[in-house]
Amino acid sequence: MKKLSAEIDLKVRFSETDAMGVVWHGNYLKFFEDAREYFGEFYKMEYLDMYNNGYFTPLVKTEINHKAVVYYGQAVRVKATLTQCAAAKIIFDYEVINLTTNEIAATGKTIQIFMSEKTRTLELIKPPFYEAWENQQVWTQI
Amino acid sequence: MKKLSAEIDLKVRFSETDAMGVVWHGNYLKFFEDAREYFGEFYKMEYLDMYNNGYFTPLVKTEINHKAVVYYGQAVRVKATLTQCAAAKIIFDYEVINLTTNEIAATGKTIQIFMSEKTRTLELIKPPFYEAWENQQVWTQI
Amino acid sequence: MKKLSAEIDLKVRFSETDAMGVVWHGNYLKFFEDAREYFGEFYKMEYLDMYNNGYFTPLVKTEINHKAVVYYGQAVRVKATLTQCAAAKIIFDYEVINLTTNEIAATGKTIQIFMSEKTRTLELIKPPFYEAWENQQVWTQI
Amino acid sequence: MKKLSAEIDLKVRFSETDAMGVVWHGNYLKFFEDAREYFGEFYKMEYLDMYNNGYFTPLVKTEINHKAVVYYGQAVRVKATLTQCAAAKIIFDYEVINLTTNEIAATGKTIQIFMSEKTRTLELIKPPFYEAWENQQVWTQI
Numbered sequence: 001m002k003k004l005s006a007e008i009d010l011k012v013r014f015s016e017t018d019a020m021g022v023v024w025h026g027n028y029l030k031f032f033e034d035a036r037e038y039f040g041e042f043y044k045m046e047y048l049d050m051y052n053n054g055y056f057t058p059l060v061k062t063e064i065n066h067k068a069v070v071y072y073g074q075a076v077r078v079k080a081t082l083t084q085c086a087a088a089k090i091i092f093d094y095e096v097i098n099l100t101t102n103e104i105a106a107t108g109k110t111i112q113i114f115m116s117e118k119t120r121t122l123e124l125i126k127p128p129f130y131e132a133w134e135n136q137q138v139w140t141q142i
Numbered sequence: 143m144k145k146l147s148a149e150i151d152l153k154v155r156f157s158e159t160d161a162m163g164v165v166w167h168g169n170y171l172k173f174f175e176d177a178r179e180y181f182g183e184f185y186k187m188e189y190l191d192m193y194n195n196g197y198f199t200p201l202v203k204t205e206i207n208h209k210a211v212v213y214y215g216q217a218v219r220v221k222a223t224l225t226q227c228a229a230a231k232i233i234f235d236y237e238v239i240n241l242t243t244n245e246i247a248a249t250g251k252t253i254q255i256f257m258s259e260k261t262r263t264l265e266l267i268k269p270p271f272y273e274a275w276e277n278q279q280v281w282t283q284i
Numbered sequence: 285m286k287k288l289s290a291e292i293d294l295k296v297r298f299s300e301t302d303a304m305g306v307v308w309h310g311n312y313l314k315f316f317e318d319a320r321e322y323f324g325e326f327y328k329m330e331y332l333d334m335y336n337n338g339y340f341t342p343l344v345k346t347e348i349n350h351k352a353v354v355y356y357g358q359a360v361r362v363k364a365t366l367t368q369c370a371a372a373k374i375i376f377d378y379e380v381i382n383l384t385t386n387e388i389a390a391t392g393k394t395i396q397i398f399m400s401e402k403t404r405t406l407e408l409i410k411p412p413f414y415e416a417w418e419n420q421q422v423w424t425q426i
Numbered sequence: 427m428k429k430l431s432a433e434i435d436l437k438v439r440f441s442e443t444d445a446m447g448v449v450w451h452g453n454y455l456k457f458f459e460d461a462r463e464y465f466g467e468f469y470k471m472e473y474l475d476m477y478n479n480g481y482f483t484p485l486v487k488t489e490i491n492h493k494a495v496v497y498y499g500q501a502v503r504v505k506a507t508l509t510q511c512a513a514a515k516i517i518f519d520y521e522v523i524n525l526t527t528n529e530i531a532a533t534g535k536t537i538q539i540f541m542s543e544k545t546r547t548l549e550l551i552k553p554p555f556y557e558a559w560e561n562q563q564v565w566t567q568i
Contacts (some may be wrong), residue, residue: 014463014473015166015456019159019214025343026157026317029310030441037440047440048499059309063347072161073474156321156331157314167485168459171452172299179298189298190357201451205489215332299450303443303498310441356445 002084002139006039009099011075022069028106029062032094035080036110039092045133053129054117057090061111067104074100084139088114088126144226144281148181151241153217164211170248171204174236177222178252181234187275195271196259199232203253209246216242226281230256230268286368286423290323293383295359306353312390313346316378319364320394323376329417337413338401341374345395351388358384368423372398372410428510428565432465435525437501448495454532455488458520461506462536465518471559479555480543483516487537493530500526510565514540514552 010031018024040046050057070076077097085091090112096105114123114130126134152173160166182188192199212218219239227233232254238247256265256272268276294315302308324330334341354360361381369375374396380389398407398414410418436457444450466472476483496502503523511517516538524531540549540556552560 011463013456014160014459015168017161018156019161019163020340020342021161021163024157025346026310026313029313030439033310033440037437046499056304058304058350058353060350061348062309062350064345066342066344066346069342073472153321155314156317162482162484167488168452168455171455172297175298175452179295188357198446200446200492200495202492203490204451204492206487208484208486208488211484215330298444299452301445302440303445303447305445305447308441 001142003081003142004039004043004084004137004139005079005081006035006042007077007079008035008038009075009077010034012070012072014072017072020069022071023105025064025066028064028066028096028108031076031078031096032062032064032080032092032108032110035078035094036092039080039082043133043137045130050114050130051117053127055123055127055130056115056117057112058115059110059112062108063110064106064108066106068098068101068106070096070098070105071100074098076105084134088123090114143284145223145284146181146185146226146279146281147221147223148177148184149219149221150177150180151217151219152176154212154214156214159214162211164213165247167206167208170206170208170238170250173218173220173238174204174206174222174234174250174252177220177236178234181222181224185275185279187272192256192272193259195269197265197269197272198257198259199254200257201252201254204250205252206248206250208248210240210243210248212238212240212247213242216240218247226276230265232256285426287365287426288323288327288368288421288423289363289365290319290326291361291363292319292322293359293361294318296354296356298356301356304353306355307389309348309350312348312350312380312392315360315362315380316346316348316364316376316392316394319362319378320376323364323366327417327421329414334398334414335401337411339407339411339414340399340401341396342399343394344397346392347394348390348392350390352382352385352390354380354382354389355384358382360389368418372407374398427568429507429568430465430469430510430563430565431505431507432461432468433503433505434461434464435501435503436460438496438498440498443498446495448497449531451490451492454490454492454522454534457502457504457522458488458490458506458518458534458536461504461520462518465506465508469559469563471556476540476556477543479553481549481553481556482541482543483538484541485536486539488534489536490532490534492532494524494527494532496522496524496531497526500524502531510560514549516540 094108158169236250378392520534522532
């Protein structure tokens with residue numbers, strides 16, 4: 001399988017904690033989004049690029065597996081890995097490392113589809129601009 | 143001054159607490175928004191009514207005064223009071239009561255202006271549809 | 285399998301929408317939490333009951349499947365269904381119905397474990413107080 | 427008056443936007459918190475330092491003045507300025523600059539008090555550790 005990764009370091013916000021003193025579980029989806037956006041910036045394929053080409057890429061599935069807690073005052077490294085996919089889908093896997101403890105705090109996955117802005121219908125094949133972008137990347141074979 | 147009030151009861155969400163075990167201070171703006179929307183429903187002047195009449199009503203000022211904490215598991219009553227105003231502004235005052243302790247947890251204020259959807263400019267006089275709505279309300283003189 | 289359900293109706297908050305004009309995907313975890321808490325209230329097994337018995341029940345897995353969007357101004361019905369489980373786990377399935385369109389907006393799942401407050405370790409068998417609660421419920425056989 | 431400032435650049439998160447396509451007004455309090463925390467890191471007086479000295483510093487007042495919108499994809503610079511204060515209060519002023527347009531998007535203010543962790547009561551005079559910290563800083567006279 002062909003993979004492409006990017007990682008970003010984030011400091012936990014006080015507003016992201018909950019009454020247990022740890023990051024509220026749902027906020028990991030914000031960490032995933034941050035990593036996905038950083039990936040987009042890094043590899044030059046951002047939400048706005050999608051949009052300017054006439055597509056939305058809504059999420060159809062998200063999944064988080066919690067392994068260890070992250071406390072306020074700790075930082076995390078979030079790695080987003082795109083797997084090249086024959087279908088018209090964007091599949092990312094995530095790993096969140098607690099940089100203070102070196103533990104894996106969470107792993108996860110998101111799946112996005114392509115939706116035409118005009119017709120608001122699901123695209124069954126990958127848009128040409130996206131396939132062109134895929135062909136320009138230097139993927140890692142795993 | 144002429145006043146109009148509505149109040150709504152809310153249960154604190156776990157995701158709204160922070161690592162101090164209490165409602166994170168910024169979430170009171172969500173409580174204010176909930177009360178403002180309930181006010182809109184009750185008196186039939188909602189965001190979507192504004193929008194359908196060609197206006198946005200963005201917030202230009204918000205203010206929160208914190209008096210006492212609210213813990214997870216507690217409920218609050220949020221009262222939103224509109225003060226009739228000669229200028230083209232929507233001014234609400236808020237009071238958040240902790241229903242478990244009967245303490246005032248917070249007070250606050252928001253100011254909104256009218257902005258034409260077409261021109262994206264500030265309206266200097268109240269839109270006629272809004273003034274018509276004002277005239278239909280039974281205000282309390284204070 | 286033995287099931288127990290509760291459902292709650294929620295109005296979408298303006299602060300829960302995103303720049304696409306729909307509920308931001310991560311906010312469904314707040315809807316799930318609301319439904320789970322309402323379930324707890326209804327069947328008398330709340331977070332605080334767990335806590336008072338010496339247990340936390342952290343989430344170890346969450347999953348959301350998005351089927352249709354929900355716009356600001358729409359309401360949703362969130363159904364949380366607990367499946368009785370031999371292992372020391374709390375497994376909920378969720379269904380989010382857009383009450384304006386009658387479409388299924390999302391489905392999902394959460395898995396929680398029991399953690400002793402004192403030892404901060406995973407419980408391998410169900411705590412007695414929880415098993416006693418299970419035995420008092422009127423489950424639906426599906 | 428004696429002032430001390432720090433500034434931080436932030437990229438707007440997609441989850442921070444609302445259905446108007448702009449940053450939801452309440453999220454500016456997260457920007458303020460980010461700037462305040464960065465200030466704390468920079469000048470070595472963080473929440474955890476307060477806590478380790480036996481104090482909480484809860485917010486008693488927050489205020490936001492909105493001047494211009496910030497869209498998704500734009501970045502902001504948030505400047506937090508502490509004003510030295512004779513009373514036992516921590517007073518910050520904020521300025522949020524939209525780095526894409528160079529406009530001031532918002533200004534604001536927060537006031538925090540000192541609360542003893544043990545007695546949970548308001549401190550009427552500044553804690554010695556905090557006054558010592560104040561005396562070590564190089565303030566700007568304005």
